[in-house]
Amino acid sequence: MVELTKRDQEVLDAVVTDYINTGEPVGSRTISKRYGVKVSSATIRNVMADLEELGFLLQPHTSAGRIPTDKGLRFYLDFLMRYKSLEESERTMIRQAFQGIHKDLRETLRKTSRILSTFCRQAGVVLWPKITSTRFRHIEFIRLRPHQVMVVLISKSGLLHNHILDLKDDIGQDELDKYSHYLNDLLENVPLGEVKRRVLEEMKKEKVLFDELYAKALDMSQRVFQENLESGDVFIEGQTNLLNNPEFSDVQRLRRILEALEDKSRIVKLLDMTLETTGGVRITLGSESELKELREISLISSPYWRGDTLLGVLGVIGPLRMDYSRIIPVVEFTASLLSELLEEPEMV
Amino acid sequence: MVELTKRDQEVLDAVVTDYINTGEPVGSRTISKRYGVKVSSATIRNVMADLEELGFLLQPHTSAGRIPTDKGLRFYLDFLMRYKSLEESERTMIRQAFQGIHKDLRETLRKTSRILSTFCRQAGVVLWPKITSTRFRHIEFIRLRPHQVMVVLISKSGLLHNHILDLKDDIGQDELDKYSHYLNDLLENVPLGEVKRRVLEEMKKEKVLFDELYAKALDMSQRVFQENLESGDVFIEGQTNLLNNPEFSDVQRLRRILEALEDKSRIVKLLDMTLETTGGVRITLGSESELKELREISLISSPYWRGDTLLGVLGVIGPLRMDYSRIIPVVEFTASLLSELLEEPEMV
DNA sequence: GTTAGCACTCCACCCTGGAGAGTGCCAAGC
DNA sequence: GCTTGGCACTCTCCAGGGTGGAGTGCTAAC
Structure with missing residues (x-):
């Protein structure tokens, strides 16, 4: 990083400030007159030429004033800008x-x-x-028609995510309700980012291995959570x-x-x-x-x-x-x- | 409605067609040359002057061609346009x-x-x-926190409507589930436009009058359906x-x-x-x-x-x-x- | 009723010249 | 050795004027 002298910085500051206000290229005279820079316009011209060489300023055309480049703007934002506090x-x-x-x-x-x-x-x-940045609140399966289920997932913050699943088996609404019930108990308050892991853990448990209902419910929830909830x-x-x-x-x-x-x-x-x-x-x-x-x-x-x-x-x-x-x-x-x-x- | 002669209509047609293609004011000569109108430009000028007087055309400035007014465009759309069928x-x-x-x-x-x-x-x-143009599929009440419930309403077409209710009483999730269950049975397949009426009808029935659960459920559904679902x-x-x-x-x-x-x-x-x-x-x-x-x-x-x-x-x-x-x-x-x-x- | 012809109008375009802003460079000053 | 005033130069912007083209309205003839 090239060092800018105090004066270089003052000039850059003035150019950017003026450019932001007016949208016009800024000339050396404007700076020496309007901003508290205590040198003549000729000196400023020299400084500006240096700044241009360093890539902080550019001239839209010869004999125009300077405007800041992205690099100049970035320097201004990082080191020079003083921002007013809000009234x-x-x-x-x-x-x-x-x-x-x-x-x-x-x-x-x-x-x-x-x-x-x-x-x-x-x-x-x-x-x-x-939705993954919040916690699980509720899941609901709604049978739309044979082999098709709508999943509504609600996060603690009240975000809603809905999604349609195609199923190999046709599952009745009553059974779906049981799934919801089981999952709502299991996942209550679990951070949504951790649900996947939690479901995998649960799947290994004995009571699940031998209960078809639990197994199916977990299987379905897996399909939901492997969806891209991030987008x-x-x-x-x-x-x-x-x-x-x-x-x-x-x-x-x-x-x-x-x-x-x-x-x-x-x-x-x-x-x-x-x-x-x-x-x-x-x-x-x-x-x-x-x-x-x-x-x-x-x-x-x-x-x-x-x-x-x-x-x-x-x-x-x-x-x-x-x-x-x-x-x-x-x-x-x-x-x-x-x-x-x-x-x-x-x-x- | 003023009658337009066959020729008036031909000229109007030509002006609008040309204007739609080019976006430029259309002159009399263009029309007599490019469109199958069998009269000289001078005649067309007369026709155009008439059409202007009737409010179908206007001149952006003297010595410019004519462009159609809204009235002229409307006449064209209603009576003159032939539209190509899609390839x-x-x-x-x-x-x-x-x-x-x-x-x-x-x-x-x-x-x-x-x-x-x-x-x-x-x-x-x-x-x-x-959402009112389709039928009821499912309603679900989810307790977010004391005295606050989220209502999720799903229509047969898979449209989702959600909404938050504040309650005077605090109702537990178990009871809310019973509400959902009852309403889902009651309203299955009812056109959403008719739900309000259906709920009112049900409220008068004896079994409801003497069962607090039913009454409360219906009361709540009423609050949902009086919301503006139309917007x-x-x-x-x-x-x-x-x-x-x-x-x-x-x-x-x-x-x-x-x-x-x-x-x-x-x-x-x-x-x-x-x-x-x-x-x-x-x-x-x-x-x-x-x-x-x-x-x-x-x-x-x-x-x-x-x-x-x-x-x-x-x-x-x-x-x-x-x-x-x-x-x-x-x-x-x-x-x-x-x-x-x-x-x-x-x-x- | 239709048409050719003509004078007229208005716009778009181009060219030009001058004003203004700003630069770069040079030579003089501190 | 940095700073400054001065000066010539460059480039843009804008107003003014001239020109050509497109199109009109009107008139007189068919």
Whole structure:
């Protein structure tokens, strides 16, 4: 890593700040006049030339000002940015937006992503909790027709997962009810991530080996849990906010972005990447994500929790040029509010 | 209604056809040369002036050609358009796109809307079946915590509706199971639209009046069914296709459209309007819908069925200028394919 | 009623020149 | 040796003007 002098950093800071505010390339004179840099524009020109050589800035064309590269932006985000703390009035507004939320988890999450989008004027995203991150509450088998059964799985957090199984044998509803009953007793409160193991353990027990009903029930539950319960879902709201950004007024570019957002699996992937960390707010520039369709966008994300269980990620998607210093606190605050809300006992 | 002469109609037909193909205002010379109208351009100019006076055409500016007004377009759609029947190769392609569809109704509908969007290169929409249009299959009460119960309602078509109830009394899971059992017996196969009435009837019966369990169960089911089960949901896929239309290259206009589509309740309303009719494909111009945000778009829709039960509507949303003669057959064919598919027994 | 001809209108496009912003480099100053 | 003022240069943006093309409305002749 190349060392940047104090002054280099000041200039980089000023360029990024000004660029984020105006969206225009920044000239040397602007910096020496408007930001507290105590040298002349000529000196700044020299510094900027250095920064360009180091890959932090670039010139759209000769005789234009400089704009930050991804590398420059990343340096700014990591080392230079000072973010304002959220004003009390804004906190109150966000808190109010969460008022009157119902007990329905789904609606809560959708509303959260709407709140993010309106307060940040960009697209808001919320990654669903993975059903495996919570505990078993209830399983139910419903016979739809001969050889076909619908399985409804409910997690402690009130998440619902349903699924259709084809069976070799035809099993009556009464017997299915017995299965449900047995499994509900067996698996009560078991973390869904551990159910598989628990079922295997149980299968080895003597009472199961000699009881066809138990064996069948476990066999069926196995089929359910080997399904991919992981595949997350995501809410994206306020995509139209993206149209406000002048960088997306080019229809071709906008098209690329919206197409990328339409394929939710890609967004899930992106959000999943940021899920691994334990930290707070994290910023991912599209170019760092290996998904080249997302090159022109940036994600500000934060995990949300219930107690100390990591449930999912929420965040804001927008252009690389965003008002990070404002959006970061909003994302942070929203994540903490949501986590708080999810901890309340009457919240499923 | 003003009578249009044969020649008036020919000219109107030609103007609309040409405008749909090119998107440009159509001049008198184009018509006399390219379409089989056997009079000179001067005559056509006179006809066009008449049509303008009658409100069928308009001129974007003096010395430009004419484009059809909504009224002109409507006349064309109602009386003039001849639509090509779908080529066998296209039918096959659409049929193939439906292959490999799973048993999951939700996925089937999503895929249908994706098919519509790709084959028509516009946005595809599918309105969910209303849960009330099918029959009762199963109800289940799950105690989440003291005084709170999750209700899972499953329709014969495999639609799932879940909902959380707050209770004055705290009821144990065992008792809740008895409720489910009783209601599942009572309501088996009853059309969901009639459940309310059926429950009321049952409440008057003697055995119920003197049995607390029955009474409580019915009471609870009443609370579930008085909820709004009607509120339809809708899949909209391929919105980015709209960006291809040159009429939406203006970002302001595009923004209005996308914003309108983002508020799904509005689209549901629009689709609901077209649900009333029993006919086949129907075209709704935005200006006819009383939703002024949708003024600039057009909906080509068709109902879909299972047997002779009307389930929902599917269709294509695009600009007023669309290749109706192609899209109409596609929508029609897709609706019939979906209806067929839903009738197969292994399709839930 | 239909047509050819003509004058007219408006738009889209291109070219041009000037203003403005900003740079790089040089030579002088501290 | 870093900093600075000055200057020539570059590039974009925009307004103004000119041109060609498309299309119209009107009129007079058929």
